[in-house]
Amino acid sequence: MQLASSHAFPEPPLAAMWQLSENSRLGFRLAGSTLQQGFGAGKYLIAVGDTASVVRYAWPESLKAQQQVTAQSLAAQVPMDVKFAIIGSMIDSMVPNGNDPTGGFHEESGVAGTTTSGALVISPDQPGAYSNPDTSNHVSTNHTAVDQDQRNSIANVTVMWHIHPNGQTKTHNWNQPPSDQDRKAAVPGPINIVLGARDKTVYFYNSGNMNLHMSLHDFMVTQ
Numbered sequence: 665m666q667l668a669s670s671h672a673f674p675e676p677p678l679a680a681m682w683q684l685s686e687n688s689r690l691g692f693r694l695a696g697s698t699l700q701q702g703f704g705a706g707k708y709l710i711a712v713g714d715t716a717s718v719v720r721y722a723w724p725e726s727l728k729a730q731q732q733v734t735a736q737s738l739a740a741q742v743p744m745d746v747k748f749a750i751i752g753s754m755i756d757s758m759v760p761n762g763n764d765p766t767g768g769f770h771e772e773s774g775v776a777g778t779t780t781s782g783a784l785v786i787s788p789d790q791p792g793a794y795s796n797p798d799t800s801n802h803v804s805t806n807h808t809a810v811d812q813d814q815r816n817s818i819a820n821v822t823v824m825w826h827i828h829p830n831g832q833t834k835t836h837n838w839n840q841p842p843s844d845q846d847r848k849a850a851v852p853g854p855i856n857i858v859l860g861a862r863d864k865t866v867y868f869y870n871s872g873n874m875n876l877h878m879s880l881h882d883f884m885v886t887q
């Protein structure tokens with residue numbers, strides 16, 4: 665019994681994680697004699713030549729959970745009121761305010777979560793500082809809540825969002841997807857969202873390599 669050099673796995677991304685060792689008598693089996701906590705296991709048939717073999721494999725459950733996350737599954741977890749608040753932030757980023765005389769050259773952001781009794785709280789931030797992409801490569805959020813008492817009532821943060829603005833000069837505009845800096849700052853736990861005000865795309869990200877996105881329209885209609 666021999667594994668071919670390339671295997672067609674029923675769950676392809678798990679292939680990198682499988683742990684097998686060959687035992688001349690038993691065929692292939694798990695590298696460890698027992699499954700460690702946090703690992704899942706499965707088995708499937710592979711055909712090598714005329715021989716069908718049962719292969720057992722294992723993967724960390726945490727990895728599996730990560731891979732089942734899709735843009736749709738994340739969008740479905742964002743309450744409709746929060747989605748409208750995110751659109752509200754996008755509109756706020758596009759219209760003039762004290763710092764930004766035309767709109768489109770500052771970020772807006774916010775946090776949503778629940779109180780200890782489970783009530784939804786939506787807490788926008790104050791507008792970020794004006795920035796011009798001709799003279800700066802960075803535009804940032806203002807992490808100060810509009811209403812700090814309201815922010816303090818959040819016991820469990822579930823969604824954090826900010827808007828990448830739509831402002832354009834003759835030669836420059838703002839990148840729409842999450843930046844490296846956004847990823848470094850991503851807090852584990854909440855759903856982290858960047859909405860591009862120009863490309864109308866919702867980006868989900870974390871401090872790792874999550875790279876999921878969908879149109880604003882699909883985000884709004886996914887429940």
Ligand SMILES: [Zn+2]
Binds near residue numbers: 826828842843846858
């Ligand atoms: Zn950003």
